[in-house]
Amino acid sequence: MQEHIDAILKNTGLEPKLIDEIVTIGRLKKVSAGNVVISPDSPGNEMPIVLSGLLKVMRQDPDGNEVFLYYLEGGETCAMSITCCIEGRKASYKVMAEEDSTLWMIPMTYMDSWIKKYESFRRFVFGAYQTRFDELLMTIDSVVFHKMDERLYRYLLDTKQATGSYEIHKTHEQIANELNTSRVVISRLLKGLEREGKIEQHRNKIEIL
Template sequence: MENTKLVTMLHNQGFENNLIDEILTVGRPKKVSKGSSVIAPGSKASEIPLVINGTLKVMRQDKDGSEIFLYYLEGGEACAMSITCCLENKKSQFSAIAEEDCVLWMIPMGSLDAWIAKYPSFRKFVFTSYQNRFDELLVAIDSMAFMKMDQRLYKYLLDKKQASGSFEIHKTHEQIARELNTSRVVISRLLKQLENEGKIEQYRNKIEIL
């Protein structure tokens, strides 16, 4: 089932048939449970994760262990930063965590250089991944620099809704505070404010966007 969906996704990317055959031959499936780390800070990646099902959450961590949310990776997407780490043999400076149970297709880094040179569609895929992630990082920087915390929180909730395809967000106040690098008290107060404005409804460990 996953292979069928993967092939459809690769065709939708415009990949050549020979490239699809190579991806299926050298890659491998990997199931990741919710909350599990796919890429850890300080690690050297030997494979690129391509999302088939589920959502990966990409976080940036400082030297003290504090984290801040950057963006989501959804079906058919690969992480441009992990591609860079593989190509340059660098240690990762970010983490990728399964936001829900995920199915990934792991591609060994040894194939990337050859595919970029050999297949125009894969070269375009890599450049597009860079551009999309760059645009998302600009949005993340803008939100931190120019948005008030209530605006950042509401944008975070809408991003989560778009990534998951669900109006229900199963997160505790503590989890949201950690991802936005603020305190639980601030998040609880602002969620109550959004609820009073009729934008959300709150339940135990669940938020519904209206």
């Protein structure tokens, strides 16, 4: 397992000495698909790095409505969790396992000192911020400027890219919840995409063509 962790962390460009520290003080966490990794208002006391699997980050309003923001893949971390760790505040978002995932959890007490001590960790943190910021801008553009059918198709393509599979195993209800709309709307739009030859719908899955 340590060799696998070392390989993942080396691909992020972190310095060998820092990798040794991360491996020494971190802990392994396995989470099954559909389970929550970070919930709203949970204390920001650990930063997750994805070793394998796929996480999705959701924004939740006070009424419990959710909207999908972005995915986290192998070697990535959540920029919002870094902010919560450094500032010691509770999360205002939710992170769930899209697939069975293995994570390496790092205590928040080391974040500040690593940013000052290691240039590679500063690059890693700022790179995570930039990547997530770009994805959030795409989400805002999608909500403000695009019609729901365009948002849906972009969501399907993002899911395909993140999972590495042309088959999406989600119900219409699940997709509707993540796009903050109704199941009826999603079902109607999926039929439209199917007529356009962009997807095929099968029992319990959607195939991107």
